[in-house]
Amino acid sequence: MGIIHVVSVSGGKDSAATLLLALRRFGRHRVRAIFCDTGNEHQAVHDYLDYLEHTLDITIHRLRADFTDRFAVHRARLEAIAAGGPDYHPTAKFQWTAERAAQAAALMHPTGNPFLDLCLLKGMFPSHGRQFCTEELKRNPAVEYQIDLIDQGHTVVSWQGVRRDESARRRDVQRFERIGPGFYAYRPIADWTADAVFGFLAQNGVEPNPLYLQGMDRVGCMPCINVGKSELRQIAARFPEHIQRIAEWEKLVNEVSRSGKASFLFSGGWERIHERVEWAKTSRGGRQYDLLAGLIEPTACASAYGLCE
Numbered sequence: 001m002g003i004i005h006v007v008s009v010s011g012g013k014d015s016a017a018t019l020l021l022a023l024r025r026f027g028r029h030r031v032r033a034i035f036c037d038t039g040n041e042h043q044a045v046h047d048y049l050d051y052l053e054h055t056l057d058i059t060i061h062r063l064r065a066d067f068t069d070r071f072a073v074h075r076a077r078l079e080a081i082a083a084g085g086p087d088y089h090p091t092a093k094f095q096w097t098a099e100r101a102a103q104a105a106a107l108m109h110p111t112g113n114p115f116l117d118l119c120l121l122k123g124m125f126p127s128h129g130r131q132f133c134t135e136e137l138k139r140n141p142a143v144e145y146q147i148d149l150i151d152q153g154h155t156v157v158s159w160q161g162v163r164r165d166e167s168a169r170r171r172d173v174q175r176f177e178r179i180g181p182g183f184y185a186y187r188p189i190a191d192w193t194a195d196a197v198f199g200f201l202a203q204n205g206v207e208p209n210p211l212y213l214q215g216m217d218r219v220g221c222m223p224c225i226n227v228g229k230s231e232l233r234q235i236a237a238r239f240p241e242h243i244q245r246i247a248e249w250e251k252l253v254n255e256v257s258r259s260g261k262a263s264f265l266f267s268g269g270w271e272r273i274h275e276r277v278e279w280a281k282t283s284r285g286g287r288q289y290d291l292l293a294g295l296i297e298p299t300a301c302a303s304a305y306g307l308c309e
């Protein structure tokens with residue numbers, strides 16, 4: 001028993017730098033690297049984890065949320081409605097018909113993809129206001145892993161690659177914090193800038209994820225539900241297969257959604273991903289096509305961090 005330093009790796013630069021700091025300070029045997037696999041990442045993220053394991057001579061433990069039990073419960077509820085029983089949520093804006101409930105029940109089985117499974121269970125996609133993806137696909141598996149270590153008698157220090165200049169919400173994060181008995185959070189790069197992070201990785205001979213060189217501001221889900229307009233345009237130009245996958249997920253989630261109006265990106269309306277991509281190609285206000293946007297060269301280097309300079 002003793003102190004275990006757990007680093008949650010995302011495939012991005014900040015967590016890579018944090019992992020490097022933890023390893024330099026405490027060594028491989030006292031550091032555990034974990035990765036919460038949402039099932040919505042680009043293959044480059046998985047390749048980058050392999051690269052980190054090889055370069056740093058470590059193992060990164062892959063964690064995946066499993067919703068099998070919740071599927072069984074939800075399927076039983078839908079089957080009951082299909083058999084003539086009452087809706088389990090009588091005040092909902094949209095009500096199930098027996099026919100739609102039967103169709104939804106038939107689809108209510110785990111696919112093996114955590115992101116899609118969660119959306120099927122919820123009958124909707126996450127949004128900025130209801131960001132259940134972060135909680136259920138990333139936070140919960142990471143917390144469960146660390147609670148298990150505490151239950152085994154370890155003290156856990158959770159190293160988090162969070163920077164204050166990333167967003168207003170993170171401006172006041174503390175460098176060190178007690179979360180609970182035997183459980184602490186440490187944020188060693190809280191005061192670093194993005195440039196400092198890239199510089200630190202370079203000094204230590206660690207490459208950043210190549211997605212930064214392909215127009216991605218952040219490395220995580222592809223796409224993230226909070227994707228910006230220009231990044232969505234970049235994804236559509238460079239990785240159209242991800243847009244197509246989301247379009248297929250939208251069809252499936254709509255089959256099991258009460259409203260039948262689930263869309264991956266919230267726009268205030270019911271626009272599907274392909275419509276949002278078309279919008280992303282427009283200039284301000286969405287009325288006019290931005291001709292430059294249509295001329296994106298998919299192989300050109302366009303890092304938002306200026307790595308190509």
Ligand code: SF4
Binds near residue numbers: 126221223224
């Ligand atoms: S990266 Fe975006 S889509 Fe993925 S879990 Fe986080 S908020 Fe959700």
